Amino acid sequence: MASARRERPAWRTALVTGASSGIGHALARELAAAGVHVFLGARREVPLRALADHIRARGGAADVVLLDVSQADACVARVRQLDQDCGGLELVVANAGAGPRRREGAPSYQWEVLAEAFHTNFCGAAATLTAALPAMVARGRGHLVGISSLASFGALPDAASYCAPKAGLSMLLDCLRLDLAGSGVAVTAVHAGFVRTPMLEDTHAQPQRLEPDVFATRVVARLARRPARIDIPQPLALGARLFAGLPARVRALALGRVKR
Numbered sequence: 169m170a171s172a173r174r175e176r177p178a179w180r181t182a183l184v185t186g187a188s189s190g191i192g193h194a195l196a197r198e199l200a201a202a203g204v205h206v207f208l209g210a211r212r213e214v215p216l217r218a219l220a221d222h223i224r225a226r227g228g229a230a231d232v233v234l235l236d237v238s239q240a241d242a243c244v245a246r247v248r249q250l251d252q253d254c255g256g257l258e259l260v261v262a263n264a265g266a267g268p269r270r271r272e273g274a275p276s277y278q279w280e281v282l283a284e285a286f287h288t289n290f291c292g293a294a295a296t297l298t299a300a301l302p303a304m305v306a307r308g309r310g311h312l313v314g315i316s317s318l319a320s321f322g323a324l325p326d327a328a329s330y331c332a333p334k335a336g337l338s339m340l341l342d343c344l345r346l347d348l349a350g351s352g353v354a355v356t357a358v359h360a361g362f363v364r365t366p367m368l369e370d371t372h373a374q375p376q377r378l379e380p381d382v383f384a385t386r387v388v389a390r391l392a393r394r395p396a397r398i399d400i401p402q403p404l405a406l407g408a409r410l411f412a413g414l415p416a417r418v419r420a421l422a423l424g425r426v427k428r
């Protein structure tokens with residue numbers, strides 16, 4: 169965290185979900201270093217408190233918000249309360265997420281395998297993003313950010329639990345952006361490639377992998393311009409978009425999923 173950066177921040181207050189680990193942890197540190205009062209959301213209290221202490225020790229402002237986004241109704245109520253208590257959230261980053269799920273002996277399309285990631289990565293993100301939205305619109309000011317993935321661009325093998333809710337999140341963000349045009353509320357979809365966090369499994373190649381701090385620095389710098397989307401890293405994102413645009417049979421062949 170670069171402690172002495174204190175120019176006018178683009179936002180006064182920000183909720184970052186999934187701040188107890190990985191990308192959310194790094195984003196929260198980066199925002200706090202830029203002078204934003206960050207609200208750190210996740211389920212695990214100990215790492216959140218440690219991060220809040222770390223930020224305060226460097227002169228920043230941070231508070232812990234215990235939150236299980238997969239309990240969507242409770243999540244909405246908690247975020248609305250926070251919005252009132254803090255005098256208005258200016259930035260909401262829906263980052264909390266569960267990685268691709270697998271269960272020994274169960275197919276990847278079984279509901280019990282899909283459920284956690286669907287409730288967290290789609291419903292949880294949607295609840296987080298829309299909870300304070302009416303209040304933001306009434307104030308004519310705000311910024312919604314969803315941490316989606318390059319995996320939202322097209323289907324991948326055994327990854328319905330991850331690709332589907334991330335594609336849904338990206339679509340939700342696109343729809344919100346259309347509906348909020350002229351409202352003063354910006355909407356940014358972040359499509360991330362590989363970032364070295366506990367979520368990444370070591371089982372496959374991870375081209376152009378970024379460190380969480382590098383990712384956070386680049387994303388926060390670009391977010392200040394309120395873009396519609398951030399694809400990061402761009403070369404991998406371009407490759408993923410081109411691949412997703414190929415005919416379904418060609419993609420299935422390339423992914424080894426066509427029986428000859």
Ligand SMILES: NC(=O)c1ccc[n+]([C@@H]2O[C@H](COP(=O)([O-])OP(=O)(O)OC[C@H]3O[C@@H](n4cnc5c(N)ncnc54)[C@H](OP(=O)(O)O)[C@@H]3O)[C@@H](O)[C@H]2O)c1
Pocket residue numbers: 185186187188189190191192209210211212213235236237238239263264265266267288292315316317318359360361362363364365366367368
């Ligand atoms: N790492 C990558 O390569 C990559 C690539 C593309 C997109 N992403 C996305 O980036 C986001 C962050 O992932 P990460 O890589 O930083 O993984 P991570 O280190 O495992 O962090 C996941 C975070 O989400 C929180 N979380 C999970 N379920 C939650 C729930 N029900 N309620 C509240 N918080 C919850 C976890 O906190 P608690 O356990 O304390 O609740 C943790 O802070 C995810 O949405 C992920 O899909 C990651």
